[in-house]
Amino acid sequence: MILYLLCLVLFSLGIYCTVRKRNIIKIIVGIMILEYSVNLFFALIAYKENGRAPIYSETQDILNMVDPLPHALVLTAIVIGLATTALLVAIAIKIYEKYGTFDITKIRELRG
C-alpha cells in the first residue's frame, strides 16, 4: 500500500515541476518524472503475493508467477516516453538558439 502512495508522491512532484518551474529544462524533467511514475505504478499493480518472476524456464513450474502483461506494456510506454523526451529536448535546443534564453517568462511571443 505504501508503495502506491509513493507513486502518488512522484506523480504530484512531476506535476508540480511542470507547473511551477520557470526553466525549460526543469519542465522537461518534470514531464519525465510524471511519465516514469505512471510506468512504475503500472509495473507495481502486477504483483501477486509470493509470486516469482514471470520467466518461462525448463527447471521451474509455471506456478505462482506475477502477471506478465503489464511488464510488456510498460516497455512500450517507456519507449513512447523516450521518443517524446527526445523531441522535447530538440525543440528546447532550437528555442535557446532563437530566443537566447531558457526562461519561459521571457518566451512570450504569442499572446492574445
Add this chain to the structure above:
Amino acid sequence: MNKQEQQGMTIIVKTVTRLTFGLILLYGAYIVLHGHVSPGGGFAGGVIIALAFINLMLAFGRDVTLKKISKGSTSFFESVGAILFFGIALLGFIGGCFFLNILPKGAPFRLFSAGIIPFCNIAIMLKVGAGIFAIFLALVLLETEAKERK
C-alpha cells in the same frame, strides 16, 4: 594528428574504449539473438549497440566517429530496420492473417525456435540502435550548428 589528439578524452579512456567496443557489440548481439529464450529482445539489445557507438563518440570526439559512421548510413539502417519489420509482418498474409507467425516453431528453449520472433528482434535491433544513435547525433550536430552560427 594533433587535432585528433586534442578532441575527445584522455588517452586512457581512448585505449579502454577501443578494447571494449567489440565486447559491448557482442553482448548486445547476444541479448538480441536470445530474445525469445531469455529476457531482453530487440529493444534492449538495440539500446546496448547504440550505446557502444555513443561510447565511441564520447571518447574520440565527433569528427573521428563521423568518419566511421556517417549520418547518411545511420538513416539508411534506421529505414532498413523499419521496412524489414514491416515486411515480416506483411509476410503473415501468406498464412491468412496480418502478422501471423508462419515459420516453424520448433522446440522451446532452443535458439532456432519461435517462428518469426528472432527475425523481428533483429529488425527492431537495427531500427532502435540506429534510431537512438541518430537522436544523439542530431543533438550533437544541432549544438555544432549553433556554435558555428555565432
Add this chain to the structure above:
Amino acid sequence: MIRPYDIIPFFVIIPLGGAFIISLIGKKVKWFPDVAGTFATLALMIISVLSVWIVNKYGMQVYNVGGWKIPLGIGMVLDGFTCFMLVTVNLVAFLITLFSVNYMNRYTSKWLFYALFLLMLTGMNGVIVTGDMFNLFVFLEIASVSSFALVAFGTEKYELEAAFKYAIMSSVGSAFILLGIIFLYSYTSTLNMADMAGVLMQKGQGNIILLVSVLFLMGFGLKAALVPFHAWLPDAHPSAPAPISAMLSGILIKTLGIYTLCRLFFNVLGATQPILSILMFMGILSMLAGVFLAIGQWDFKRLLAYHSISQIGYVVLGIGIGTPLGILGGLFHLFNHSIFKSLLFLNSGAIEYAIETRDLKLMGGLSEKMPITSKTSLIASLSIAGIPPFNGFWSKLIIIAACVQAEHYIYAALAIVGSILTLASFMKVQKYAFYEKVQELTAKAKEAPVFMCVSMILFAILCAFTGLLLAPTVKGLFLDLSVKALTVGTGYARLVFGAL
C-alpha cells in the same frame, strides 16, 4: 480467399508502409514523396468508402491480428461509428495532400513532411480501427508525437514556442489517459474493449469507475480542446504550416478527442447521466468561450483556431444530450466541421502563399486578385455560420432541435446566440480580407497554383452538397449506422463476440 474483414488492417498498413518507404527513398528521388503521398491517401479514401459498403452489407466485422482470437490478442473492429470516422479522416487527408503538393514548396525537406504526415495518418487510423485499450494509447501517442514535430516544422521562433507548449500539455494529458487505462486494467483484468464492457456489466460499477471517468474526461478533453483544457490550441494551430493546421483542426482533435470519448463513454464504461451532463456543460462553455474570444482577433488563423474550439463545443453538446437525435446532430456536425474548417484553413494558406501575411488589417480587396480563394472562402464562411442550404445549417438545426426536444431550453438559446456571433465574426473576416480596397501588400497577389485550387474547389463542392446526406435513403446508409453503434451502449460487447 478474401473475406470482408481482410480490409481492416490496410488502414494501418498503407500509411505506415508509405512513411517508411518515403523516409528511405525520398531524400534522393525528388518527385517520389509527392506521388507516393498522393497515391497512398487516394487508396485510403477508396477503401474507406468501401468499408461503408461492407458494414452496410455484412454488419460488424472483427479482425484478429496475428491469428490470436480476442480477448487473448489484439482485435480490430469495424462498426458503424468506425466507418463514419474513417471516411471523414481519409477524405479530408486526401484533399489536404493535394493542397500540400504545391504549398510545401516553400519549405525545405518535403520528404520529411510527407513521412511525418503519413505517420500521423497511421496513428489516427489506428485509433479509429483498434479494439484494444493499450493499442489505442500507442496509436494515440504515435499521432500526437508526429503532430508535435509537424507543428514545429518551419522552425521559426513562434512555431517552436507553440510546439513546446502543445507538447508539454499533450504529454500531461497522455499521462492522465495512461493512468485511467491502468486503473481499468487492474479492475477488470482485461485490455480488450468488448471484454471490458462485458466484465463491467457483470461486476457493476465501483467507485474506481468514477475516478477513471474523470481521468478520461481530463485526458481526452485535453486532446479535444474542450474549455478548461483548451490553452494550447490558439498557439499551436496558427503556427503550423497551413495543411497541418487544417489536419490538426479538421481531424486530429476529433479523432484523438471526440471519437475516443464517445467510444469509451458510450460503449465501454456506460454513459450515465452525470457524465452526459458534464459533457453538455463543457460543450456550452467551449462554444461561448471560443466565440467571445474570437471576436477581437486580427490574426486570421488565430480567429479560425478559436472558432474550432467553439464548433467542437457544438459537437460535444450534441453528443452530450444523449438522445439519438442529439447524437445524430453531433456526429453530423463533426463531419461538416472537418470539411468547412479545413477549407477555411486552406484558404488562409493560399492567402499566406500569395502575400506572406496573416494579419487582417493588412489585407484587402483580394476578391478580384484571387477569385477562387475568395469564392470558396465565402462558401465556407456561410457554412460555418449556419446559413441554408450549406451543410452547417442542417447539423446546427438538428442539434438545436434535439436540445429543445430534451427540454434544455437555455442551452438551445445559447447555441443560437453562439451561431449569430459566429456569423458576425466571419462577416468581419470576409469584409477585411476580401472586399475592402486593395492595399499595397495585396496589389501583387496572384491566384494560387493548380493543386491548391483543385483541392479548395473540391472542398467547396463537398460543403455545398453534404447537406444531402440527410436525405432519407442516404441517411440510413451512412449516418444512422454511427448513431446506432453508439446508442447500443454496452451491448457493443455482445455484438463483437457475436461477429467473431
